[in-house]
Amino acid sequence: MSREQQAVARARKAFETGRSKSVEHRIRQLKNLQRLFTEKQSVISAAVKKDLNKSEVGTQLYETLGLEGELNTAINHLKEWAAPRPVEKNLLTISDTVYIKPEPLGVVLIIGAWNYPWAVTIQPLIGAIAAGNAAVIKPSEVCVHTAKVMEDLLPLYIDKELYPVVTGGVPETQELLRQRFDHIFYTGNSVVGKLIMEAAAKNLTPVTLELGGKSPCYIDKNCDLTIACRRVAWGKYTNCGQTCIAPDYILCEPSIQDRVIEEVKKAIKEFYTDNPKTCPDYGRIINQRHFKRIMNMLEGSTVAAGGDNEESDCYIAPTVLRDVKPEAKVMQEEIFGPLLPILSVSGLDEAIKFINKGEKPLALYCFSSDNKVINRMTDETSSGGFLANDCLVHFSVGSLPFGGVGNSGMGCYHGKYSFDQLSHLRSCLIKKLNMEGVNSMRYPPHTPKKLGWARFFILNSVDLGWVGRMALLAVMAVVAAVVLQTTSVPFKEKSNVHFKPFHQGDSEPIRSASHRTAVSAQWCYQSQYSCDDTCRDPIRWAAQFPSCGGLRQSPINIVSTKVHVNSALPPFNFIGHTNTINITVENKGHSAHFALPQSFRLTGGALPGHYRAAQFHFHWGGNGRPGSEHTIDGEQFPMELHIVHIKEPYGSLAEAEHDMAGIALLAFLFEESSDDNPHLDSLIASLGRVKNNGSSTVIPNFRLSDIIPSDKDLFSYYRYVGSMTTPGCEQAVAWTLFHRTLPISSRQLDAITQQCRFWTGQPMTDIFRPTQPLDGRVVYRSKAGAALGGVMHWWVGVSSVLLGRTGLIH
């Protein structure tokens, strides 16, 4: 057996033990890699210095820092990525469990390139480990010193059976390619990419090809040329142009060519001094073969800047070429070196045509102050990645898939994309052996009637609550009987049973359709959890609704001694709150919502705009337990009222959710009183009429001002920025929690908590989310006698603090 065969066999055997699949094992391995980068930074940098003349800081900045970021992301999100992913169901699968299960592929071959030897070899390895695979790592032989360090260090930190390193050149790689893998992840040039794919095809092994090519850069005359050229020069000359996504050439109008040359020259001087050769931040060409290849490309082109070189040192100065023709040598293949040709085009149209004549690039850059130019460039071209007004930086954004298209590659990676790329996303549908009758519509003999039912069941995708599911199952049973008997009951789309698709998304009338994802997307309160293992209790909301794990979540505990008193928090103005109206209350499955007309409006209170009312609802406990969501100094109150308002001109939470104060939520805490609060009686009675999920009733002659004090008595409150307290926990809420509490007697509390049922049919009790970490937010307290002038100033202050801290404001 060859060394390569042995390594693959060892990795396969280790994979078959199953240990790579355990999430704990994966996290441990990823943490070991973290340790490697902390402990061996200087060894790593020294090798890269010898290979590419990169400085230690440069190696950290462009290679290991990104890897550390990827490791953090993978470690923090692995459980969520690896968890089964529920999917939307149709009526036929409504009673089944339907989900995607990410599974490891098996043994992955990772073939790295030399230009960023750590980044392009270890980053796929992070994905392979995270996804639970074994991986054979083949670093590029061109980076001699780095390949040796990888071979020596990796086995000291990670499981050497599961993740062996195989060094060597073309013959060794070819021997590896003769082995059977479950995935091949190759980074390098397109010519070899084709060989990899050919070898993989023999075993039908899937491939990810991270290739290169000529990445164009269009500079519009309408832009700040100094800034544009500085960014282009950085993108081009970093790592001496040996970057897969370096801007390969510039397209611009002839009228700006001279300025572009001058500005690029200025940037070269700024970055690398007058003599880049002695500048520690300027690299070298990897070897003499590549040196010669690059120097040959200069043939037939006019040097406008740079051009100095020294073969023995593999040095080529940052170079600009002017008036380059499309036929020039330098335009025939990816440059992958520090030459920057400038080609003239008459404008955007010609630039787009030129780009589209070539292969689809790995990156496409467009510099312009005109959004129309940027939009046309994105709309009318194709490339792996697109950047306007910058270069390279998309590589460092883990939430963006990185990869090529067409000749620049296939597949993508980084962050969760690496995990998905190296996983098999297995479709799972778990059915029970009952309800066979429903299936008869698909069994022969086929009849038009069965087809009619099949159309109804297959073409309708719904989100149902528990009651809806039960109702549907009942109907399905009837259908089954009908179809089985093949009686002549005509197919009707409208039955007597009214299916109202309801689901958590519907439980918030202001929420968007996008939140109505899947039946299995049921969330629940802690009190429901034990009875339905498919529902997600508050601790697990974030697995399905990522915002619920954000840094601005609600409710919170307010520590009264730590609040900041702020005189820019004036009283509110309520409009319409004294009007007598009929309102509808509906059991939404998790709580009961009392709909308010949009004519009820809210201004003042230092809110950044005008707000329209949407609904109010209560949060309560049960059997004498308190049920408020917010707590003050750790104390939970018996009940809490939330009045939800949406900022104008938004029409829904979906529209408002990108605005930090898109929703204004007014909260009142209740305190137990010895006497009944007479204004609550009609509300309590109405809850008795909406016991079950989806039921509704009207409360006539309702006045909001009966249950809350008038605005002039509501000058004292807490303010902070937070989120909705039910999934999706949108971080778009300006919270106001009034000091003034509302009274409720224990008799009324008992009455309230005993009226309604959850969507699961259980008593609707303890409907509150536990308090969330403050995560550095400030809670403000209003001070009477405030001036309106400070309002905008206050919001700007709050926004900038949050921006600086979390970068969360869109």
Ligand SMILES: NC(=O)c1ccc[n+]([C@@H]2O[C@H](COP(=O)([O-])OP(=O)(O)OC[C@H]3O[C@@H](n4cnc5c(N)ncnc54)[C@H](O)[C@@H]3O)[C@@H](O)[C@H]2O)c1
């Ligand atoms: N898309 C990306 O993420 C990315 C990143 C880095 C580099 N690149 C591209 O890679 C290219 C530069 O790298 P390179 O190709 O010079 O790197 P390279 O010479 O290091 O080759 C890459 C790998 O392929 C192997 N290899 C080379 N010839 C082979 C053959 N005939 N058969 C089997 N294996 C072979 C090498 O051993 C090496 O591990 C550029 O085109 C660049 O744009 C792309």
Ligand SMILES: CCCCCCC=O
């Ligand atoms: C800073 C950009 C690093 C890109 C590495 C991958 C391509 O060569």
